Each structure stands twice: as structure tokens, then as C-alpha cells.
Amino acid sequence: MANTASGQPPTEVGQPANTIMPIATYANTLKPTPSNTKPIPLKPISYLHGEPRVLWDQEDINQMIINENLEYAVIGKFSYGWPDIQDLRRLIPKQCELKGECKIGLLSNRHILIRASLLEDYVHLLSKPAFYITQKSWSFPMRTLKWDPMFDPEEETTIAIAWISFPALPPNFFGRETIFSLAAAVGKPLQVDMATRNQTRPVVQE
Template identity: 55%
Template sequence: MATTAIGQPPPEVGLISSASGGTYAENLKPKSVHYQSIPLKPITYLHGEPQVIWEHEEVNQMIVNENLEYAVIEKATLLEDYVNLLSKPAFYITQNNWSYPMRTLKWNPLFNLEEETSTSIAWISFLALPPKKFGKEAVFSLAAVVGKPLQVDMATKN
């Protein structure tokens, strides 16, 4: 079965299937898989649109190669939720007296598991900012000097 590079659901790598047998804990243990290079694929065209096609097994191997078997993607529906998630250094999920750390990071196509992220949330304070510059557009324009502004705090809004 072939899958295209866009518009397809991710393969079921690392998912637990009731048909797999064994205990839940055994199914969670990493499988012994090894890095395999994936050959470059030719570009083909469908109705004038370029596409690249990989086999299902190749997509599974790419996930293993990039160490994405246990990646979690979260989509916030509200800007406030997004800011709240990114502003916390870590979350801890507690189960059966064990605590599991989970960090949220802003997605980056150049993400490398071996490197620490250089993205962080910062609170910027503008001393002696005149009230006529308290509007979102003015504050965002000033804050853009150091990065992408996300939100104006409630005190500035009010």
C-alpha cells in the first residue's frame, strides 16, 4: 500500500493493539528497531501537481529514524490555552506513584531531539510606556524586536 507525503493519517507505529498480545506494560516497551536509510524518491506529477510517494513501511521507518514514535501533538483552540501550555517549563503526569515529566515545545520543522530548544516564553516590560501606546498593535510592534509576540497581559488590556 502506498501513501502520499501529504493528506494521509500517520502510520500506526508504536500504537497498542489489542491483537498484539502480551500485557499492557510489555506492549509499551520499545521495539528493537534500527535506523535504516530511506532512498530518495522521484517526484511524480498528478494533474500537474508534484507529489512524492512512499510505501507504508518506508513511512514507518522514517518515524523510527527520526525518533518520533512517542511524539505527541497538541492543538490549542484558544490563544490563552496555547500561551498557558508554552509558558510552563514542564507538566507532570502522576500514575501509580510514578511521575512522568512532559514538556511542551513549539513545533519546528528543524526539531532535533538531541538539542535543547532555543524557544522560550518571556514577559517583556516597557518602563514608562505612555498610555496611548497600550494598544495591542503598539505593544506587539515594540515586542517584535525580540521575537513573535503572543499576547498582551490583562493589566495592559484594561
């Protein structure tokens, strides 16, 4: 699926011809996107039928996700036992071949929360049906699920990541906005594959 493309938009009308545009490289795509953290203002307590409550709007919720480094958060589910959490913090980045830093914490019984720092790692973790975390002579299957604020460990999520392709797409439709517009008909676009990003496989776009 088209999952966050990199690259630069075309030069806008009126932009000086000698403006130097940054070059999109593979290394740049691996860098975490700077998060615009902002403080969440204190909310007043209101009452409904005598019960106190605090209300946040969706903008506040979205900012909380950024502030808590949950933009690329993934749930790891172990159904048949698991290593100690300290061992998981050491084993998962290496055995899952993560390229960036990540924070791993215990979320609930059988579930851990993996806060990836790179979009590429986020897509990688969600693209496989399961990872097998090996410790000594034991191998523990770990399923990965997309985290969201309404995650309930007692319920299976209905959200999944998928790759989609656009066979014989004309080259003039290779732009990020164009591919993301097409992919939005299926779900939320995240990233395009490397061949599409480098324009080395014009026969199909993913």
C-alpha cells in the same frame, strides 16, 4: 511578552458614528480564532538529476499548518517514562489546566504532539519549564517545546517563549499595534497579559 492582544482598533475616519462595535470580553478572548482552511492544489512532479521531487512554496506550507490545526501546536517531551497515550489524552487537559479542546497524538519515542485550540492554552503550555503528569502514585515530568515544521526529535529546539515588560509606558502606547511593534524587537509577539488588555495596571505593560 506581548502575546496576541485582543480589543478593537479605534474608529476609522469616515466610519458612521452609530456603528456598533463588538465589545471585547474575557470570554471572547478564549474563543478559538476561526481558521481559514483552504485546499492545497496538487503539485506537479519535477525532476532534478533524474530524481523526482515535489515543491511547495512558503505560502503553501503556512496553509498546511492551518489546515492541519497546527497553529497552536506544542511538543510534549517525556525523558523519564510516560503513561499510555490514551491516559495522556485524559490527564493532560485536566492536569495542565487547559481551557479549550486539544488533540494529543504520539509523535515519536518520548514526544507527543498537543494541538491546542486556544491561543491562551498555547501560551500557558509554553510558559512553564515543565508540567508533572500524575498517574496513581507516579509523576512524569513533561517539558513543552514549540512545534515547527522543521522539528527534529533528535535535536533540542532553540526557540522559547518569554514575557517581556515595558515599565512606565505612557497610556497612549497601550494599543495592540503599538505594543506589538515594540515587542517585535525581541521576537514574534503573541499575546498581552490580562491586566494590560483590561488597562487595569498602567504602571507596566507585558
